[in-house]
Amino acid sequence: MAQYHTEQRKILYEFFCDHPHEYFTVKEIHSFLADQGISLSAIYRNLASMKEEGVVRCQINKDSRDLLYRFIDKEHCANSIHLTCVECGKVFHMNAESERKMQAALSAAEGFHINKEKTVLYGTCKKCQA
Numbered sequence: 001m002a003q004y005h006t007e008q009r010k011i012l013y014e015f016f017c018d019h020p021h022e023y024f025t026v027k028e029i030h031s032f033l034a035d036q037g038i039s040l041s042a043i044y045r046n047l048a049s050m051k052e053e054g055v056v057r058c059q060i061n062k063d064s065r066d067l068l069y070r071f072i073d074k075e076h077c078a079n080s081i082h083l084t085c086v087e088c089g090k091v092f093h094m095n096a097e098s099e100r101k102m103q104a105a106l107s108a109a110e111g112f113h114i115n116k117e118k119t120v121l122y123g124t125c126k127k128c129q130a
């Protein structure tokens with residue numbers, strides 16, 4: 001039983017890590033994770049405990065009155081290079097593999113080391129390019 005809960009928690013955690021600066025309703029999270037077999041009530045339960053731990057923050061959408069959840073992970077943020085889309089304003093974390101390649105190229109060519117915490121790249125996200 002405990003294992004089962006841990007698994008659901010892991011699915012949610014990974015979902016939030018992929019969407020670090022976005023707000024979601026429980027229904028949206030559920031539709032993203034539906035194929036992973038996590039139930040609506042399991043999402044509610046896990047979000048409640050993550051909120052208590054301060055890993056997730058929630059606020060009310062003024063128009064729809066829906067509760068919106070957002071992932072707060074300072075450590076994950078401090079260890080990530082942020083990508084900001086100038087079209088839609090969304091913020092993403094660069095994936096570790098791209099980061100590693102960029103750092104390796106800069107080290108080799110310029111002898112320069114990136115401060116991840118302070119680095120933001122501005123551009124256009126995949127969705128906005130389409």
Ligand SMILES: [Zn+2]
Pocket residue numbers: 020021076077078080082093
């Ligand atoms: Zn971040």
Ligand SMILES: [Zn+2]
Pocket residue numbers: 085086087088089090124125126127128
């Ligand atoms: Zn965009």
